[in-house]
Structure formats: C-alpha cells, structure tokens
Amino acid sequence: MRIICVSCRKEIPAGDVNIDTSLAKCLACHAVFDFTDQVKGGSAPAKKRDRGEIPMPKNLVVAEGMQSLDIVRKWARGPAFFFLFFSGFWNSIVMVFVVAAASGGFKDESGDGFVGWFIWVFLTPFILIGLGTGYAAIALLLNKTTIKVEGTELKVSHGPMRWPGAKTLDAARIDQLYCAEYVAYTQNNRPQYRMKIHALMLDGSKVDLISGIDEINQALYLEQILEKHLGIEDRPVRDEYAS
Numbered sequence: 001m002r003i004i005c006v007s008c009r010k011e012i013p014a015g016d017v018n019i020d021t022s023l024a025k026c027l028a029c030h031a032v033f034d035f036t037d038q039v040k041g042g043s044a045p046a047k048k049r050d051r052g053e054i055p056m057p058k059n060l061v062v063a064e065g066m067q068s069l070d071i072v073r074k075w076a077r078g079p080a081f082f083f084l085f086f087s088g089f090w091n092s093i094v095m096v097f098v099v100a101a102a103s104g105g106f107k108d109e110s111g112d113g114f115v116g117w118f119i120w121v122f123l124t125p126f127i128l129i130g131l132g133t134g135y136a137a138i139a140l141l142l143n144k145t146t147i148k149v150e151g152t153e154l155k156v157s158h159g160p161m162r163w164p165g166a167k168t169l170d171a172a173r174i175d176q177l178y179c180a181e182y183v184a185y186t187q188n189n190r191p192q193y194r195m196k197i198h199a200l201m202l203d204g205s206k207v208d209l210i211s212g213i214d215e216i217n218q219a220l221y222l223e224q225i226l227e228k229h230l231g232i233e234d235r236p237v238r239d240e241y242a243s
Helices: 078-102 114-142 216-230
Strands: 023-025 032-034 060-064 068-074 144-150 153-159 167-170 174-187 190-201 206-213
Touching (some): 078 114, 174 216
Antiparallel strands (some): 023 032, 068 144, 190 206
C-alpha cells in the first residue's frame, strides 16, 4: 500500500503513517492528512481512540471542580528576551532621530516647513515598530492564558496585557477538539512550527481556540483535559496533528 502526500505528492514512509487514526504526516511539506480515500475498500467511520493519560506539563496550573475547570498556561519566556533586545536596540537608534527632529536638528532652509513635516512622517513607522516590539516583549514576560469552563461556557483570555485571541464558546456546541501544527514564523529561511488547538463545532465551523503552543505534549494535554471535562469522545479529525 502506497500513501501519497495530498499536498506535495511525495510518498509517505510507513513510519509516518498511523493506521489507527488513518492519518499520515509528510516530512517534506509537513502536511497532515487523512489517507482513507487512498486505501481500497473506501473509508471506515472515525472511531474512538485512546492515547492514554498524558501527564500535565510543568507550565500549566489546573483546578477542576464538578461544574468548572480553570487552566492557567504560562507563556514561553524565550521570545520575550529577543524582543526586549531588539526593541531596546531599535528604540535607541530611533530616539536619536526623534530628539534631533524635536530640537530642530533637521533645518528647513526653504521656510515652508516641508522638511520638518516630512521627517516626522518618515519616523512614524519606525516609532510604531519600536513601541510594538516593546509591548510584545512586556506581554510575553507577564502574560498568561486562562482557559475557563463554567457550566456550558468555555472562555479563553490572555492577560494582564491586552492581547488578541480571546474567545467565548458554547461548549455544548463543540463536536471535537483537536491539535494542528502550523508555521508560526521563519528563522534563517526555515519554518518554525507551533501547535494550535481547534474547536470543531456541530455546525461544521472551526474556531481557533488556542495558538502559539511550542510543546506538543502541552497541546495534547489541553485537548485531553478539555474533552474529558466536557464529556467529548476523542475521535480522529481531518488535518489534526498525527501523534
């Protein structure tokens, strides 16, 4: 039996094929796909699976009650130091030009004020980049993600610094939770991968629940404990990470 990647059309080695979940992962393009349509005899319905108990990662704090679940996830601190260094270096250079512009260092000999106006327009994007990277550095150092389930309401929030990605879902309308791998950024022309948790809703829509997870076991643990608390039977899902 030959399994071919649906994205780059390369053959998948047997070691990267999971027969139990009917999922395969292509190491050439990092695509994860369902290969049941490539197997003679058609596809079988998705069945319940058991990954076994995944131990709780160290950077999670979990408090579970009969009707509630609270998870606090600490953010990775490594990128914060890069942003701090970059922001400090960038802002120190930009500040030289800002001070020069504010003190009249760029003289406008024509007297129409064009040079003074132009230099501020020119500096604005550089100032915004400095402020943005500085804010990101502080957020990465201080922020945590809070996942809270109360009754049938599931909330995801990030703080104390304001950050996009807050979600509120009706947990009763979630069909499955699953993990997927994505390219977060590139470094030295090489893609850097992170994990994301999706919520597949009963109406077929998909919601990005939590992203930026740099540890596979942390993503799998979050999926496991949320599904267990919400009473969702774990089943293979198309495009999920093949663990």
